[in-house]
Amino acid sequence: MTIRKIAYQGEPGANSHIACGNVYPDWQPLPCATFEDALAAIADGSAALGMIPIENSIAGRVADIHHLLPGSGLYIVGEYFLPIHFQLLGIKGTQHEAVTSVYSHVHALGQCRKFIREHGFAAHVSADTAGSAREVAEWGDFRRAAIATDLAAKIYNLDVLAANIEDESHNTTRFVVLSKTPRWAPLANGPVVTSFVFRVRNVPAALYKALGGFATNSVNMTKLESYMVEGEFTATQFLADVEAHPEEPPLARALEELAFFCKELKILGVYPAHTYRIESQARENGNPDSPSPAVV
Template identity: 40%
Template sequence: MPERIGRLPNDDVAGRCAYQGAPGAFSHEAVIDLRPWDEPVAYDSFEAAIAALKAGEVGCALIPVENTTIGRVEPAASIIEAAGLTVVSEVWRPIRLALMAPPGARLGDIRTAESHPAALGQCTGTLGELGITPVEAYDTAGAARAVAEANDPTRAAVAPTRAAEVYELSILRNDIQDSADNRTRFVLLSA
């Protein structure tokens, strides 16, 4: 059974938990695993997720703030510090990155890999060894969605394996993170 975090006063009723990213992102996975009683609500940016929490549109937000490979996850950490919200709890979660592309694409044909800057920073060594140019996107799963829509066999995404399922991509290589102990600290916030 996954670890579950952060009891809030409204947990006895149907809750909503904000996260940054598209369905299939690491933050989406974290909400599903850690707050299964809440409806995950996606926002395009950390700012939008925090604003939704402050406006009362959601009961909480689950946001990544630190990673063992790259350090602080920005701009999330700075936004949280300035927002004046309460940190209810925190949890470290393992992060496993996969390189995914449209069905039929081959690893040797991949020229670029798109993802959130934090995810790209966690696999720079592997991408360099493969001769793949990193391309920044707003989100891991959003990058997977864009790669699926483009259907270009030279483009790949760096994202969680769930994103490959959601966007019907083929995984070309699992565990491309540079560190075997790649973990991210998520904080649960309430207004």
């Protein structure tokens, strides 16, 4: 039987590695040094899918992906929300009191700021969380600890000195599942998300007019990110998520109106809404028992 591979950015034990295992437990995770390498692995067939973080509830958007995804030639076929938990990891036999320095990715350090300050640790930035765990294991120094995952502790044979040290309990990362070929979710088969990129014409009120169709057609837009492209201050590209299917009349009309005011419009994916998204909205609307769609 051919083993299917799913690419992710980072070293073994990273949160992206955990996401791969949670969603595709029978697939082989393929670690990649950079986001570019992960996207290239999907594009050249080294991996059939990719698990890529796109935004975090605390740190915000993953900027590299917003720039890389539109030109990658890849498509979004699913989403996954992973609650983020960080552990303080040291070599076997380390006493918590012996630690003076902690190492991790800059975002992980920022998301554990209260814990680091409370214990007076010196914080050092590493390339990623799992990489910091590997380094601590290699150094063999009781004074140095990593902020990483439970999985990293198992892989690199480290002790968990303190568990769940993140500052905020709602810390969650949203991942998108990428594929070389588009795979639209079927129509009328549960809640879906449509992701697309567009560039508006450089004329007054172009964005206002372009987005008007979503309001008049009652299409819920849950994400709208803007960023410059090609080094031009006047060339702005937008990435948007809406909760609707392009084959449904409301979104079809909204996209038709959007296209009239755009220089470019490309649908990146039409995929099932993850249960976390639906449950969060149900809680906001006071309906915690709302049914959940199928998970990717």
